[in-house]
Amino acid sequence: MIKIISNLGDAALYCDFGSEVNQEINSKVIKYFKSIKEKEIEGITNLTPSYNKLVISFDLKLTNFNIIKKKIENLELKRTEKTKGNKIKIPICCEKQFALDIKNLENKLKITESKIYEKFFSKEYFCYMTGFIAGLPFLGDLDESLKSKRLETPRVKIPKGSIGLAEQFCNIYTSESPGGWNIIGNTPVNIFDKKKEIDPNLINPGDTVIFQQISMSEYEEYNN
């Protein structure tokens, strides 16, 4: 299932599952990720799954590229064919003050604001990966009509909880951060809880996210 295994520097394996981005390839990445994690192979210090790649870092003091490569090539994958993720409902408020780029998007996509939201809320989204900043989920795929480019000049600060769109993906900024995605709303839900030692992420790769629109008053009441 892994097409090519190569070395990324002297202390990481780069597993290439193909060049396309789709759920089928990503499910394979996640399956490998979960199987390797469960095996607790000596010397592995980090696993970073993404759309169609898996980077495995290791401690060069304890092991090396060839040893880890052999172990991955001979890995017994987890049997559960469908490593079914959770379904998670995320309320978002799309009031003007949160939807920083909705007017931009209307111009870019040549469709109306209400049509953008209609298309956006009519789909469920698959979590391909989390990362960049702690807990940030990369979700997809957006309806064809919502595919857009990133901002030409990224924002220095995007508010925590912002929902952004770019290409065929959407994401949720788990904390204030720089970024270039088109912002269409904000969630009052804490997606990443750094106080939790175990499972600080609300959304994990393989999960499905269902967005639900809420009003300003519901947004304000959410954390009370």
Place this chain on the structure above:
Amino acid sequence: MKNTITNNYFEVIRPGINSTFQDLGRKNLNHIGIPFSGAMDKRNFILANRIAGNNENTPVIEFAYQGPKLKFKGQKINFTITGNVSFKLIKKEKEIYGNCYQNYTLEEGDQLDILSTNKSVYGYFAISGNFDVKFQWGSCSTNTKANIGANDGKKIEKDQLIKVSNTHSHDSKKNLQYMDSKIEKIRVIKGTNFNYFSEESKKIFFEKEFEVTKLTDRMGMRLAGPNIKNIVDTNIKSEGIIKGVIQIPADGNPIIMLSDHGTIGGYPKIGVVISSDYDKLVQIPAGSKIKFKEIELLDAEMLFKLYEMETENLISKIK
């Protein structure tokens, strides 16, 4: 509350430029977006703890360019500073300029002024004992961009008090005759997108000098120099990155990922700095020039063994 502290503690008179608590970092969290972090110059971190008589992975204070000025309150405490650092002890009657890789004692009211790192970036301040810091996911390492780790994920600040505990003293003054091995060039293994760049740019990358710019921090080292021309695509689908990865964004200026890097990146990778050269890399100060040399995986693995032997050798020489 400040006045109720009765234990030993340091008062921060001046915090320094980028002073944080660090240890060897946190593992196995990249998949949720939390990087390794940890001491930038691992060898000097380990030596600071070893000379101070601590376990290898005890939290220390890492500082960049200028360190903190601290006033000590409490019973005697020993400390060690490693790196290439100028510092002085201010006692009641005298000032002593200290040497790195050597234990010194602070007594009630003494001040330690860590003036600067010389021709380098990072230095380490270890005490014989523990700084009272919180651990998060098994490590105290502070990632100030993500607000993770000790000190609420923040840099050490002016006027804060740093409590210490479990202090142990050594009557024998430990020290190490430290000899730094020099390397001319930073050695690099070709990256997974090496062929995204023009033939000329590939040559330039391993032949010309680059300057370390001021936009360098614990997340990344930004370089300026000859433009590296991409002939395929200036973006790739976002994927995992590791420390030492050299990315080339659309503007053609290399960025080297350092310990606090974002876990996922979308720029093509021209190369990866080898593990044995990472400590040297991070110590190259802004404004200095840097040159890369291409190396194969097997040679890099051998150089890492040598690096480990050198560290062990230094530890064995602590008297």
